[in-house]
Amino acid sequence: xxxxxxxxxxxxxxxxxxxxxxxxxxxxxxxxxxxxxxxxxxxxxxxxxxxxxxxxxxxxxxxxxxxxxxxxxxxxxxxxxxxxxxxxxxxxxxxxxxxxxxxxxxxxxxxxxxxxxxxxxxxxxxxxxxxxxxxxxxxxxxxxxxxxxxxxxxxxxxxxxxxxxxxxxxxxxxxxxxxxxxxxxxxxxxxxxxxxxxxxxxxxxxxxxxxxxxxxxxxxxxxxxxxxxxxxxxxxxxxxxxxxxxxxxxxxxxxxxxxxxxxxxxxxxxxxxxxxxxxxxxxxxxxxxxxxxxxxxxxxxxxxxxxxxxxxxxxxxxxxxxxxxxxxxxxxxxxxxxxxxxxxxxxxxxxxxxxxxxxxxxxxxxxxxxxxxxxxxxxxxxxxxxxxxxxxxxxxxxxxxxxxxxxxxxxxxxxxxxxxxxx
RNA sequence: GGAGGAAUGGCAGAGUGGUCGAUUGCGGCAGUCUUGAAAACUGUUGAACUGAAAGGUUCCAGGGGUUCGAAUCCCUUUUCCUCCGCCA
Numbered sequence: 001x002x003x004x005x006x007x008x009x010x011x012x013x014x015x016x017x018x019x020x021x022x023x024x025x026x027x028x029x030x031x032x033x034x035x036x037x038x039x040x041x042x043x044x045x046x047x048x049x050x051x052x053x054x055x056x057x058x059x060x061x062x063x064x065x066x067x068x069x070x071x072x073x074x075x076x077x078x079x080x081x082x083x084x085x086x087x088x089x090x091x092x093x094x095x096x097x098x099x100x101x102x103x104x105x106x107x108x109x110x111x112x113x114x115x116x117x118x119x120x121x122x123x124x125x126x127x128x129x130x131x132x133x134x135x136x137x138x139x140x141x142x143x144x145x146x147x148x149x150x151x152x153x154x155x156x157x158x159x160x161x162x163x164x165x166x167x168x169x170x171x172x173x174x175x176x177x178x179x180x181x182x183x184x185x186x187x188x189x190x191x192x193x194x195x196x197x198x199x200x201x202x203x204x205x206x207x208x209x210x211x212x213x214x215x216x217x218x219x220x221x222x223x224x225x226x227x228x229x230x231x232x233x234x235x236x237x238x239x240x241x242x243x244x245x246x247x248x249x250x251x252x253x254x255x256x257x258x259x260x261x262x263x264x265x266x267x268x269x270x271x272x273x274x275x276x277x278x279x280x281x282x283x284x285x286x287x288x289x290x291x292x293x294x295x296x297x298x299x300x301x302x303x304x305x306x307x308x309x310x311x312x313x314x315x316x317x318x319x320x321x322x323x324x325x326x327x328x329x330x331x332x333x334x335x336x337x338x339x340x341x342x343x344x345x346x347x348x349x350x351x352x353x354x355x356x357x358x359x360x361x362x363x364x365x366x367x368x369x370x371x372x373x374x375x376x377x378x379x380x381x382x383x384x385x386x387x388x389x390x391x392x393x394x395x396x397x398x399x400x401x402x403x404x405x406x407x408x409x410x411x412x413x414x415x416x417x418x419x420x421x422x423x
Numbered sequence: 424g425g426a427g428g429a430a431u432g433g434c435a436g437a438g439u440g441g442u443c444g445a446u447u448g449c450g451g452c453a454g455u456c457u458u459g460a461a462a463a464c465u466g467u468u469g470a471a472c473u474g475a476a477a478g479g480u481u482c483c484a485g486g487g488g489u490u491c492g493a494a495u496c497c498c499u500u501u502u503c504c505u506c507c508g509c510c511a
Contacts, residue, residue, distance in 0.1 A: 043472065047480040054480090057492040061441045064491090076491050083491090246433090246470085248451095369470095377470085 001364045002107050003379065007032060017110030020326035022119055028103050035100040042096060046089040049082050105214065109361040111326050112335040118325030129320035134344055134400060142345040143395040144276030146402060147173060150422050165281030172422055177284060179417030180390055181259050184286035184311065188387055191307055193257035193288050198237030200260055201228040206240040209366040211332035221263050230263035234287035235384045242291055243366040247380060249373065253300060254291035277391035278350065284390040290383045297381035301357045304385045305337050308353045311388055314412035317396050318342040320349065334359040341392065345399040350392040355385030
């Protein structure tokens, strides 16, 4: 949620930012500002009435003590009138605030200066790409054939147990998952991220805090009996740890990491996009999250990008890094880098990480603040990134490293997976 | 799931209808003292909205009610604690 103050003080910048994100309902900005004026006026009227009542209440108290009942009763009559007016104003105020809030949550975050203009994935800026893409023999298989050949994943069994998009990792396939999770977690903790194991179901407040609610309600599984949501990413519980918290400046940076399964409904997906491991309803991911001082969050974003890049290098996968254009970035993000690995058999790039600075978009919703050196309350900045999401990494590992004798795993994960080759 | 009890400022803990936004202690911050630190002493120390400021309003788990007036009384939701039941 954009801070109301930003709209009040830097309306032009907000408007430009919204346009860059290809947000069309620009008129909302003026509506919000109009409502703001209405709100102030109403509040002032109400506050004045309340002030009068407070004074009167004290008078009555005094008169009662002195035994001047009649005079007290006279004032009571007056107060009753004020009270009725106050009620009306109170209702008006609540309605205005609700309207303003409803509009405010519709606005996406303002993109940073670095975000390239553009609307579609083609407009994303490639800031790094491997010098040369590997070429495989004509007999190279896509990962969904390899997982079957080596007995790593049973997609059909998942369909039986749950439905499409819920694979069962079997035998060495399960071992590979566990090894990769440990590898990613160890690298994250070595980089100073504190390991967390959060709940996999969250309440609506948490969903709101990170921006999944109300904007993306349909993307989450909803356990309606208890009104809990299955997390689409560890970002949700990890970031919400600091919801309604006032931090001390010296606590920055707060660095957390966590492995969780992630659940996404992915309604409407079909075709080659969802084949095999390309898009699942349940998948595993290690997430890194930081709370940072506003002055430092962009430097921090760079360190997170370096961290994710380091993982891909260790995994010896061909990758590229994209700076997402205004039209392709997420609702809540101010700057996003996507990491894609080359799927040799499918001849396409697969997104394996999205690393973003949300600035104060999430903390404004969560009320995560700190007192700066001048004693002023400020919203903290949040950042997060996948480090990494497993399925597409597995897909790329299998496809790129397939040989006649089996799948050769990169050296970095040998000790984690307990295998050098899958055959 | 059943029966009781509780929820107050960063923490601990007073306050049971009328200057209570809240006594006090700890912690934090500033100062005195000190070569420095500690100790001691003094002062200061919640948030939101509004206002140029002075000030005003709101907030004692959340919501609703009673009253001229609620942290204080009533209803309700949530959470925590104790006991019982169930359970990996």
